[in-house]
Amino acid sequence: xxxxxxxxxxxxxxxxxxxxxxxxxxxxxxxxxxxxxxxxxxxxxxxxxxxxxxxxxxxxxxxxxxxxxxxxxxxxxxxxxxxxxxxxxxxxxxxxxxxxxxxxxxxxxxxxxxxxxxxxxxxxxxxxxxxxxxxxxxxxxxxxxxxxxxxxxxxxxxxxxxxxxxxxxxxxxxxxxxxxxxxxxxxxxxxxxxxxxxxxxxxxxxxxxxxxxxxxxxxxxxxxxxxxxxxxxxxxxxxxxxxxxxxxxxxxxxxxxxxxxxxxxxxxxxxxxxxxxxxxxxxxxxxxxxxxxxxxxxxxxxxxxxxxxxxxxxxxxxxxxxxxxxxxxxxxxxxxxxxxxxx
Amino acid sequence: xxxxxxxxxxxxxxxxxxxxxxxxxxxxxxxxxxxxxxxxxxxxxxxxxxxxxxxxxxxxxxxxxxxxxxxxxxxxxxxxxxxxxxxxxxxxxxxxxxxxxxxxxxxxxxxxxxxxxxxxxxxxxxxxxxxxxxxxxxxxxxxxxxxxxxxxxxxxxxxxxxxxxxxxxxxxxxxxxxxxxxxxxxxxxxxxxxxxxxxxxxxxxxxxxxxxxxxxxxxxxxxxxxxxxxxxxxxxxxxxxxxxxxxxxxxxxxxxxxxxxxxxxxxxxxxxxxxxxxxxxxxxxxxxxxxxxxxxxxxxxxxxxxxxxxxxxxxxxxxxxxxxxxxxxxxxxxxxxxxxxxx
Numbered sequence: 230x231x232x233x234x235x236x237x238x239x240x241x242x243x244x245x246x247x248x249x250x251x252x253x254x255x256x257x258x259x260x261x262x263x264x265x266x267x268x269x270x271x272x273x274x275x276x277x278x279x280x281x282x283x284x285x286x287x288x289x290x291x292x293x294x295x296x297x298x299x300x301x302x303x304x305x306x307x308x309x310x311x312x313x314x315x316x317x318x319x320x321x322x323x324x325x326x327x328x329x330x331x332x333x334x335x336x337x338x339x340x341x342x343x344x345x346x347x348x349x350x351x352x353x354x355x356x357x358x359x360x361x362x363x364x365x366x367x368x369x370x371x372x373x374x375x376x377x378x379x380x381x382x383x384x385x386x387x388x389x390x391x392x393x394x395x396x397x398x399x400x401x402x403x404x405x406x407x408x409x410x411x412x413x414x415x416x417x418x419x420x421x422x423x424x425x426x427x428x429x430x431x432x433x434x435x436x437x438x439x440x441x442x443x444x445x446x447x448x449x450x451x452x453x454x455x456x457x458x459x460x461x462x463x464x465x466x467x468x469x470x471x472x473x474x475x476x477x478x479x480x481x482x483x484x485x486x487x488x489x490x491x492x493x494x495x496x497x498x499x500x501x502x503x504x505x506x507x508x509x510x511x512x513x514x515x516x517x518x519x520x521x522x523x524x525x526x527x528x529x530x531x532x533x534x535x536x537x538x539x540x541x542x543x544x545x546x547x548x549x550x551x552x553x554x555x556x557x558x559x560x561x562x563x564x565x566x567x568x569x570x571x572x
Numbered sequence: 573x574x575x576x577x578x579x580x581x582x583x584x585x586x587x588x589x590x591x592x593x594x595x596x597x598x599x600x601x602x603x604x605x606x607x608x609x610x611x612x613x614x615x616x617x618x619x620x621x622x623x624x625x626x627x628x629x630x631x632x633x634x635x636x637x638x639x640x641x642x643x644x645x646x647x648x649x650x651x652x653x654x655x656x657x658x659x660x661x662x663x664x665x666x667x668x669x670x671x672x673x674x675x676x677x678x679x680x681x682x683x684x685x686x687x688x689x690x691x692x693x694x695x696x697x698x699x700x701x702x703x704x705x706x707x708x709x710x711x712x713x714x715x716x717x718x719x720x721x722x723x724x725x726x727x728x729x730x731x732x733x734x735x736x737x738x739x740x741x742x743x744x745x746x747x748x749x750x751x752x753x754x755x756x757x758x759x760x761x762x763x764x765x766x767x768x769x770x771x772x773x774x775x776x777x778x779x780x781x782x783x784x785x786x787x788x789x790x791x792x793x794x795x796x797x798x799x800x801x802x803x804x805x806x807x808x809x810x811x812x813x814x815x816x817x818x819x820x821x822x823x824x825x826x827x828x829x830x831x832x833x834x835x836x837x838x839x840x841x842x843x844x845x846x847x848x849x850x851x852x853x854x855x856x857x858x859x860x861x862x863x864x865x866x867x868x869x870x871x872x873x874x875x876x877x878x879x880x881x882x883x884x885x886x887x888x889x890x891x892x893x894x895x896x897x898x899x900x901x902x903x904x905x906x907x908x909x910x911x912x913x914x915x
Contacts (some may be wrong), residue, residue: 277619277678278685308653314675318700320682328671332657335620339663342621357661 236454237264237562238551239422244272244284244462245301245421245469246537247428248291250550253543254426255292255362257551263562264362265418269430270347271367271403274386276324277315279334280341283386284435285351285366286333293358295329301469305327323391339548348412364419367439368409374434375402385434394446394471398478401433409442416444419452423562424554426473427458427496431472432488433479440491449495455559456497457550459535460485463502468536485509486516489528493517496528498557501549502535529557580905581894582608582765586778587615587627588644588812589804589880590771593893596886597769598635600894606905607705608761612718612773613690614710614746614781617729619667620658622677626729627778628694630674634646637674640673644812645670654840665682666734690756708761710782711752717777718745728777728900737814741750741821744776752785759787762795767897770801770839772878774815775831776822783834792838798902800893802878803828806845811874811879828852828887829859832871836860838870842902843893845878872900 238258240251247266255261264286273282283302290296290304297305307327316322324367333354338477340350346369355364374385378402380392383520388396411419419425430436449456461472462485473483476519481487486509497515501510510530517528533549536542581601583594587621590609598604609631616625626645630834633647637764640648650670659665669677676697689712698707718730720743723735731739746823750798762768762893773779783789792799805828806817816826829852832842844853860871876892879885898904 277680279678306652308671310651310671311654311675311678314672315679318675318679320679328651328653329657331671332654332661332673335622335654336658336661336663339621356663428732475881 230564235559236421236423237263237265238424238426239267239418239454240426240428241430242284242288243268243269243430244287244426247284247430248288248296249267249433249537249543250426250428250546252291252540253537253545253547254551256540256544257547258562260562261361265422267365267367267415267418267439268364269435269438271372271406271434272385272389273371274373274384275457276326276334277320279331279336280338280465281326281334282337282351282366284349285364286330287399289333289351289355289360289366292355292360293365295358303327306554321391335572344418346412348414363414363418363450365412365414367411367415367445368442369412370405372406372407372409372438372442373404374438375404376400376434377402377554382404389471394474401437401475401479403438403441404556406441407443408453409415411442411445411448415534416448419448420453422454423508424551424559425449425452425454425456426550426554427456427492429459429461429468431467431470431475432491433472433475437491446494452495455554455557456492456495457500457554457557458489458492458496458498458499459533459546459550460488460502460505462488463535464504483521484512486513488515489513493528498529498531498553500531500533500553502537503532505532505536521541531556579764579766579903580606580608580761581767581769582610582761582797583769583771583772584610584779585627585631585771586612586773587630590627590773590778591639591878592886593769593771593802594881595634595891596633596880596888599883599887600890601905603905604704605706605734609705609707610710610758610761611707612710613780614715614749614777615728615732616714617716617727619669620663620679621681621690622674623681624667624669624677624692625690625709625731627681628707629673631707632676632694632698632701632703635698635703635705635707638701646670652662667729689755691757706757706761708755708757710754710758710788711785712753712755713748715749715752715781715785716747716802717781718747719743720745721775732814736782737817741814741818744780744818744822746781746784749781749784750786754785754788754791759791762791762797765795765797765895767895767902768792768795768797768799770799771899772776772802772804772811772819774804774810774813775834776815776818780834786789789837789897795838798897798900799835799838800843800897800900801832801835801839801841802843802876802889803831803845804876805831807847819826827855829856832856833859835884836871841872841874841896843874843876843878843896847877848875857912874899
């Protein structure tokens with residue numbers, strides 16, 4: 230692997246957890262433009278006639294320093310004048326769009342109506358927000374996560390926001406996925422990366438749709454990069470979101486080994502949380518070794534403090550992941566600051 | 573005329589001036605729901621993918637007590653968070669949409685996309701804003717005022733807002749007008765009114781498009797109502813807007829007689845401002861008498877204080893117009909409070 234030329238760092242990401250890791254990486258890299266984020270768009274939906282991309286926006290707002298840490302979505306300090314007026318007009322207000330956030334949806338919708346690709350639209354939004362890492366939708370085609378529950382087939386935002394992710398999940402479906410393609414930009418970001426990082430996002434509804442785009446897993450298997458996944462589960466729980474409940478609903482054990490198994494066809498290293506200690510590490514190792522990875526490599530297990538409760542925590546995990554990647558022979562981008570030891 | 577059963581009061585109106593008179597009428601009538609406003613929609617246009625109806629909204633916001641008196645458009649105390657963000661995304665911001673105002677455009681656009689008629693959409697907006705007079709678009713079809721200038725054919729909002737109505741006007745065109753129809757609601761409001769009032773709005777680009785809807789003048793000529801127009805010009809000037817400049821640009825004298833002549837085929841009474849005195853009244857009388865009105869009536873001239881600089885002024889003019897109508901034999905709606913003498 231040492232002969233491999235240094236390339237970029239490409240992250241597969243959903244919303245909040247991924248956004249924090251990407252923000253940490255952007256903070257520790259001397260040149261954040263070596264960073265590319267491939268983002269889930271199966272949460273996208275249409276409200277008030279507007280195309281809304283929740284995960285893309287969480288990534289953009291986080292990298293722009295605009296994200297609301299309290300809410301986990303939207304823009305810090307945003308106002309609610311339009312939303313209150315929409316309520317007065319009888320529109321449901323459970324999906325809370327702030328006034329500044331609304332402009333993002335208006336701009337995206339207007340540009341898409343002009344016939345632009347979502348990829349190009351996101352590039353324009355990112356440029357306006359001075360976001361230096363490249364933010365890429367997983368595909369330009371519409372894909373929609375539908376959650377099967379006892380209450381019926383629920384659009385993702387209805388399951389997640391309106392009903393608070395309380396319905397036991399019986400199945401997950403990505404409508405439109407068969408017609409989706411990784412964009413040329415996505416394929417290039419996988420082909421030219423030194424390190425591909427799967428963020429600690431929900432493996433079923435954030436990373437799952439990305440991997441379900443036809444051709445995406447093949448591109449990951451064929452990528453020359455070292456492929457590292459960070460666990461979204463610590464101590465048997467997800468930092469945020471219904472990962473555990475969803476995994477159980479689908480009959481999966483809700484543990485890091487089961488997450489790692491979802492990635493095992495392309496994975497090189499799975500990063501566990503140090504809190505889960507050696508016992509979890511050996512379970513994950515056995516699970517991964519039960520089916521060896523591509524090119525004869527057997528996925529390995531590493532540990533790091535994966536909890537990102539503040540900006541320092543984001544950069545600590547970013548450095549740790551880069552250090553793990555370097556320790557496994559990945560040439561880091563020349564612009565990368567030398568990773569310091571995790572604090 | 574005394575045998576005519578009392579009906580409603582129907583006003584033809586553009587934006588600010590008409591809104592003030594309608595607001596005054598709503599204030600002096602015991603039951604404001606006898607009032608119907610037929611509003612110009614040729615100023616409507618599309619921005620950010622949203623259907624915007626400036627005159628409708630000025631009427632709605634004024635009657636809801638939400639209008640910004642300082643601006644002459646939009647909602648008092650509205651905020652600009654979305655607009656500032658749209659500017660950051662590179663969208664032109666010369667048409668200033670406030671955050672609450674934005675919700676009106678979002679709701680209207682969403683409802684129109686659902687296939688509803690503009691008439692029904694405006695009814696829903698009015699109901700949500702507790703507006704009791706009936707507010708009717710002049711038609712449900714899209715009509716667009718285009719102003720011909722040395723700088724080319726300008727969409728009305730570009731001429732009016734972006735360029736500040738500074739281009740000499742060479743012609744006015746209502747795109748789409750040939751395919752427009754007065755709605756059943758509009759025809760009914762003209763057929764059942766005791767009094768039709770032409771508001772002191774711009775005769776060319778506010779009242780003009782209403783009268784240009786095929787069938788509208790015929791409905792006015794055939795209406796059993798007493799038809800009263802209030803001058804938009806006082807002392808040779810318009811209270812607001814480029815009426816004088818536009819009339820001159822089209823080769824018309826910019827005086828009340830020329831305005832009255834535009835309405836002479838259906839008009840019963842033209843209300844001049846008292847400030848213009850007897851000289852103007854006799855010019856207007858001569859102009860109107862040169863061509864007598866329908867049903868053998870010769871349009872007459874009356875005077876009132878037409879300047880509505882505050883809410884009391886609005887009600888003063890409303891009472892004066894009702895008094896003039898009563899003096900000319902129009903049966904006022906039973907719900908109307910007895911008009912007091914103008915203050």
